[in-house]
Amino acid sequence: xxxxxxxxxxxxxxxxxxxxxxxxxxxxxxxxxxxxxxxxxxxxxxxxxxxxxxxxxxxxxxxxxxxxxxxxxxxxxxxxxxxxxxxxxxxxxxxxxxxxxxxxxxxxxxxxxxxxxxxxxxxxxxxxxxxxxxxxxxxxxxxxxxxxxxxxxxxxxxxxxxxxxxxxxxxxxxxxxxxxxxxxxxxxxxxxxxxxxxxxxxxxxxxxxxxxxxxxxxxxxxxxxxxxxxxxxxxxxxxxxxxxxxxxxxxxxxxxxxxxxxxxxxxxxxxxxxxxxxxxxxxxxxxxxxxxxxxxxxxxxxxxxxxxxxxxxxxxxxxxxxxxxxxxxxxxxxxxxxxxxxxxxxxxxxxxxxxxxxxxxxxxxxxxxxxx
Numbered sequence: 001x002x003x004x005x006x007x008x009x010x011x012x013x014x015x016x017x018x019x020x021x022x023x024x025x026x027x028x029x030x031x032x033x034x035x036x037x038x039x040x041x042x043x044x045x046x047x048x049x050x051x052x053x054x055x056x057x058x059x060x061x062x063x064x065x066x067x068x069x070x071x072x073x074x075x076x077x078x079x080x081x082x083x084x085x086x087x088x089x090x091x092x093x094x095x096x097x098x099x100x101x102x103x104x105x106x107x108x109x110x111x112x113x114x115x116x117x118x119x120x121x122x123x124x125x126x127x128x129x130x131x132x133x134x135x136x137x138x139x140x141x142x143x144x145x146x147x148x149x150x151x152x153x154x155x156x157x158x159x160x161x162x163x164x165x166x167x168x169x170x171x172x173x174x175x176x177x178x179x180x181x182x183x184x185x186x187x188x189x190x191x192x193x194x195x196x197x198x199x200x201x202x203x204x205x206x207x208x209x210x211x212x213x214x215x216x217x218x219x220x221x222x223x224x225x226x227x228x229x230x231x232x233x234x235x236x237x238x239x240x241x242x243x244x245x246x247x248x249x250x251x252x253x254x255x256x257x258x259x260x261x262x263x264x265x266x267x268x269x270x271x272x273x274x275x276x277x278x279x280x281x282x283x284x285x286x287x288x289x290x291x292x293x294x295x296x297x298x299x300x301x302x303x304x305x306x307x308x309x310x311x312x313x314x315x316x317x318x319x320x321x322x323x324x325x326x327x328x329x330x331x332x333x334x335x336x337x338x339x340x341x342x343x344x345x346x347x348x349x350x351x352x353x354x355x356x357x358x359x360x361x362x363x364x365x366x367x368x369x370x371x372x
Contacts, residue, residue, distance in 0.1 A: 010074045014038065017071055030064060033057045034071065048087065051078040055095060062102045069102020080129070089129050096125040189293055191226040193260060195219065196296070246281040247273060247308065250288055250317075254306050257292045264303050265292075271310030280367050283343040284308070284317045287351075290340050291319035291363040299323025299361060314349070315369045320362040325355045340365065 014035060021028050034057050037050075044050045055075045061068035072095060079091035100118030198219050251267045258265040288306060295301050301323035309316040337353065340363070344351040349367035 010038065010077055013071065013074050017068070020070070021067070024067065026065065026067065030061060030068070031071075034061065034074075038074075045078070046082055048083060051075065051082050051091060054078060055091070055098065058095075059098045059101075062098055066102045066105035069099055069105075072099040072102065076125070080132070085133055088133070089126060092125050092129040093122050096121040099125075188226060188229040189289065191222050191229060192293065192297075194222045195226065197260075198222065246276060246284060249281075249285050250306060250308055253285070253289055253292065254304075257296070258304075261296050263295075263301055265306060266304070267306045267308075269308045269310075273310055274369065276315060276369055280315065280347055280369065283347055283349075283367065284315070284365060286343060287317055287340045287363070287365045288319055290337075294337075294363075295319075295321045295323060295361070298326070301360070310369070313368060314366050316364065316366045318362060318364045320360060322360045325357050325359045325361050327357055328353065328355055 014031070018028055018031055018035075021031060034054065037053055037057055038045075041050055041053070058068070058071055058075050061071060075095045075098070076092065079088060079095050083091045097118055100121035103121065104114035104117040198215070202215075247269055250269075254265040254267040257263075292304065292306075295304055299321045301321035304319065304321045307316075307318040307320075309318070341351045344365045344367060347367045349365060352364045353361070354364070355361035
């Protein structure tokens with residue numbers, strides 16, 4: 001509610017009307033009820049009861065002297081500023097009746113004309129009130145829409161910034177994971193093979209004295225490099241690898257592993273081979289490599305079987321050995337197994353490990369081939 005409109009304007013009009021009344025020779029005491037009401041109840045000028053009392057006093061004044069129709073702008077001010085919709089419409093209409101009565105006094109004896117004057121006042125002021133209310137509603141709607149738009153823009157800006165941060169973080173993480181898996185699946189496994197072969201050679205044949213120093217140096221360097229590779233893997237975490245041909249690659253991996261460790265490996269492919277996404281081929285190939293590496297390190301197996309199965313909705317890989325096995329409940333999941341699980345589940349697949357002491361171990365990975 002505009003402060004000047006409900007304080008300065010009404011009291012200025014009251015003071016001006018008092019001067020006019022004195023100049024016209026009328027008793028100024030006729031303005032006393034309105035003056036007392038506006039001064040004594042000044043603190044309640046924003047209440048509907050204040051407007052109602054002031055309008056009643058104005059109507060009495062107009063009935064006493066039509067000159068006081070000049071005071072009707074004061075009730076109009078409070079009707080437009082104090083009353084809420086739809087009471088504002090009624091307040092403006094009643095004030096228009098009082099103002100029309102003052103104007104119609106000039107047509108004394110012509111009741112029809114007086115009625116027309118009053119009706120015209122009511123129609124004009126009620127229409128004005130309606131138009132102003134409609135404009136207020138439209139303005140409020142525009143302001144609300146603007147606030148919503150600003151809020152949406154702020155939210156979008158925040159989301160955009162968040163997405164940029166997440167995209168950068170995801171890109172860095174993917175690269176770190178790719179490097180970690182590359183180190184784990186290639187460099188680390190190669191170093192393990194070198195160390196294993198050196199240990200086997202040392203156990204089978206005594207190293208000549210002339211070879212001892214370089215032999216120990218090679219062994220120490222391989223172990224240091226393996227430890228460094230493992231530290232790098234732990235620091236970087238795993239990720240996707242390059243693509244590879246699946247069927248031939250699995251058979252080749254099985255043959256090389258069998259030749260290296262002296263353990264027979266049987267490879268079998270079942271079902272109708274079909275094209276797979278490179279990511280699926282890589283995941284299953286690396287899973288087979290990791291499973292065979294675990295057999296070499298822990299199983300003590302005499303026979304291993306690798307099976308690739310093309311099923312109706314998925315492709316499955318099974319790596320099973322007849323080794324010592326282990327208790328699943330009493331052993332935490334190692335990093336290599338975590339890598340296998342992450343790869344397979346990242347393709348909406350599943351990884352299952354089955355083992356028991358003395359019963360061998362089986363690793364089964366299933367991936368929907370339609371994920372290609």
